[in-house]
Amino acid sequence: MKYALITGGSRGIGRAVCEVLAENTDYGIIINYSSNKEAALETKKLVEAHGNQAEIMAFDVADKKAVDDSLNAWQERNPDAWIEVLVNNAGITKDGLFMWMKEEDWSSVVNTSLNGFYNLSQFVIQKMLRKRYGRIVNMVSVSGVKGTAGQVNYSAAKGAVVAATKALGQEVAKRNITVNAVAPGFIKTDMTEEINEKEMAKLVPANRFGEAREVADLVAFLTSKKASYITGEVININGGIYS
Template identity: 65%
Template sequence: MENKTKYALVTGGSRGIGRAICVQLAKDFDYKILINYNKNIEAAEQSLKQVEEAGGSGELLQFNVTDADAVKKGLDQWQDNHKEAVIEVIINNAGITKDGLFMWMSREDWSDVIDTSLNGFFNVTNHLIQKLLVNRYGRIVNLVSVSGLKGTPGQTNYSAAKGAIIAATKALAQEVAKRNVTVNAVAPGFIKTDMTSELNEKELKKMIPSNRFGKPEEVAHLVSFLVSKNASYITGEVVNINGGIYS
């Protein structure tokens, strides 16, 4: 395995927490960063630029995580073009919100959120996991949310999706631990990103003991630790990073 080029794949790596993770992994490891994005190529290129500015290198990989065929085709094509490469780290970060009260929620708003977070996790991880097991080493980190732990009103769909990934993280961790593959989840609270830009930060921070929103870089440092060799004995865990809002 030593002569193979090693990659870390970050889904939804074009913005926010995903971008911060790409940059942090580039700083902390020798991994080449595989930046997955869905539509926004300009944002993805910006992530790649920041990875390179941090002294790392990477590539863009376009597919929609909800489309199983596109995921398979994208990853297989990439592997064909990189015969000597191996994806050793999978960061399942892609996710969307479509908030609204459950009684008014459309089937589409339910399905889209479940599809992106939960089925996206399946499509990407299921396709790659065999190689991690054969290579007897791997790191899987799933980005979940405080919503998946305590439930958030107006986010029944998002809470359901993230809660399901938390359960999947715990089950999968037990299946693959013997092969030195760890599976953990990171559960952010309120983090300053595009996704939270509509929220009333001034009001909301009153309920956060730390009295502020978190930074994407703070989440990225935690993910980076879980990817490191120092975290080899941590698996099946959900690590909260939320300023004390919920534990």
């Protein structure tokens, strides 16, 4: 049995990715979450409605021991299964001007996005290399590509994942493993709820915020065999805000 693991899969873009992969593939879906079990169970129901196996898995992506313990336990329960697709979607924001930024606000944001990428990718890539196939998609951001004032920590974290995507993509391409990044702009999710959509949409050439489903469709394409010759790429999905 082949699985797709989506970190931060309980809500927003992560949930949309889980559902779109369930619609378009026969992967078992592993839904990672950190605290909101109820939301993760809702996502599980959405996946199962498409006939796919689904399970929820609680761990903080920034905690390497928790990641290893959870995935090793899963592997022991499922000795013949392997994770063919990894979507590193989990991320947090703690915005504020750099001059007043607390160390904890810097570290927690960087640890979640950057160390989370390392902790998950390092685990799954071992088996991908042995199987000579795999798909890793990293959720970055327009902030990680162009930088955003008030988000130096988030921009640094996502920008580092952009560079890591390009480097790792080169390392593993010969084994039919692709590593790509998706950089959303303003997308309607919990994370953008407090933003004045009407005002901010004026900055977007497409004159609207994107839908989580639109991002998920792009992720699904990158995890498919149709995207076999795309690796080390960062694909912007932002309505033209940065192009």
